[in-house]
Amino acid sequence: MILLASNSQQLLDQWREGVSSLSPVLCIRELNLLLREMQKRTPPVLLLDHDMLGVNSLTEMETLLQSSPKTKVIVSSLGISDEMEWQLFRLGIRGCCREPLPPAAIERMVQAVWQGELWMRRKLVGYMFEELATTTQEKRHIEHAVNNLLENLTRREYEIALLVGRGESNKGIARQLDIAERTVKAHLTEIFRKLAITDRIKLALLIKDTANLDHTDTHSHSS
Structure with a gap:
């Protein structure tokens, strides 16, 4: 089962249209409920609206990831900074979407992450290589x-x-x-x-x- 989490019903409806052919879908609009469902169901993929995390987004994201380590998390946000996006990847998310996507593109993104790929912008790949070089040194x-x-x-x-x-x-x-x-x-x-x-x-x-x-x-x- 794929979990979709957002405070926006409109966004949930758009996501559902894109992923309903891949798996049964559960839509969630409350963060506390999302945490409980993550622990209970261990879904393979979570598509999450970053705004749902509130001001302490990194802390809340870390809690979510720890609650279900096997779940591959994709974050959607239109206003996130490059630095915040990279911090989220460092925490363990597997994908990030920073622009509205049509249903077909949403399906491709979720399917790719579900199969083990990263959904990452080219600029973030540069961050990754820089950190790898520093770590190696x-x-x-x-x-x-x-x-x-x-x-x-x-x-x-x-x-x-x-x-x-x-x-x-x-x-x-x-x-x-x-x-x-x-x-x-x-x-x-x-x-x-x-x-x-x-x-x-x-x-x-x-x-x-x-x-x-x-x-x-x-x-x-x-x-």
Whole structure:
């Protein structure tokens, strides 16, 4: 079932005309009722009038998305800014329409989003690539910092850290490296001290964030 949500009956009627051939339709004119129906029905697609969200639109949108994570949300708004549109996509909406569409175009939009596509203006694609580039750069900085920390480990400590990152137990590590389990524990204590972390879960996460997880032979360490 496709949910259509707007305070405007005229808009709901226009949308219904466009999507009624795709699926049964439920029209909703109150935000509280929409939230309940989202939780109850988990619809595949919601076509939502942005004006219905009120002044706290980002907060209300986040609540809606959390209430039914599998629902693909399309927002319709004629007066939304580029920045607001991008914030909505960052929250998790899958489409945005900023101009009146005829029924046939509404059907194409809903069908495309339902099938997993994004309905996004070309200008917003630019925002997406800029953010991707920034995120990639930040990730590289983090990996560099983590690798610098790991350089402080001895080769044996690094081997043990890698095995922790792969989910091995102390007993499994001891067996693979042919050392006593108490020796593994002693090494882990020293690893935690050097990396300023408190447990093996944090160590595993830190190791998985590095680019060298599968390249033990190329990583240099003091003996």
